[in-house]
Amino acid sequence: MRHIHLIDTSIASDNLGDEIIVEECRPYIKTLFPEAYITTSSGHDGLGPWGRQLVEKAEIAFLLGTNALAPHDQTKRRFIWTIREEDRPVLKNKVVLFGVGANRDFDKVLRVQRKLLAQVLSSRYAHAVRDSSGGRIVAASGRKAINTTCPTLWRYADYSPSVPAEKPDTVCFTLTKHKSDPLDAEMVAILKDTYQKLTFWPQQPRDLDYLRELTDLSGITVLPASLGAYDAYLESTSTDVVGTRLHGCIRGLKHGHRVLAISIDNRAREIGAETGLPTLARDDIPAQLVERLASQSRPSLRIPSASINQFLSQF
Structure with a gap:
């Protein structure tokens, strides 16, 4: 039985946007791993003792969405994706990004952050990022990124959104x-x-x-x-x-x-x-x-379906 762990950025979050993102991510996980044992921990709070045990036994740890890629040293401050020193050995080479973006504009990715991400991000799988800045952070850390845009927009790879032509009151x-x-x-x-x-x-x-x-x-x-x-x-x-x-x-x-x-x-x-x-x-x-x-009229969205399929087909 495959064991898949989810680092859920909507747990312990005060931002309902995180809930919107994670809700869109989960059906893809279910489709990819219909018979897997799925465990979960909080992105905001970090793994904790129980989470570390679960991740240590898991095959993959997916980080689900939001702007959780930082160019700065994320271990030194409160952050959407909390990683403590004791988390690093169990996360090593296991984390796969699932539609994750950069949390800010930046000129460079600090060396300490490149080292952290190189340690925890999987070298086996390409990572789904939701914006080009996220891709730059992943690439600076020596890992492969695929810009899939945000999973909340993936549904529009198959059909265009239908919206009214006229402004309501x-x-x-x-x-x-x-x-x-x-x-x-x-x-x-x-x-x-x-x-x-x-x-x-x-x-x-x-x-x-x-x-x-x-x-x-x-x-x-x-x-x-x-x-x-x-x-x-x-x-x-x-x-x-x-x-x-x-x-x-x-x-x-x-x-x-x-x-x-x-x-x-x-x-x-x-x-x-x-x-x-x-x-x-x-x-x-x-x-x-x-x-x-x-x-405002019907948006003509450009959703990278080939990139989404490339990411999902790895599993």
């Missing part, structure tokens, strides 16, 4: 507290002027505190901070989905809505440029947001 929007900017207030003001109804989804609970800093909540419906509540809303409402939360927008696309991700860092910027996912740089909000909201 409702918008669901998101914000990112830990990457705040004065232009966020301008975005909210434009949304108030453009739509009759506004709904806010806090992908992290602290995003709601940030919204309160930016504007009066009167006239804004606030959804619970849960993926179930968000899905129920998207399933039942004709709405646009706009905001700084990349995977909140991608979830909107899954439910057949027009979306516009406001890029605030390398993540949406790179995925948008490489796949055609509708994005707008935050700096361009004053000049372009009104026009983009009026003209």
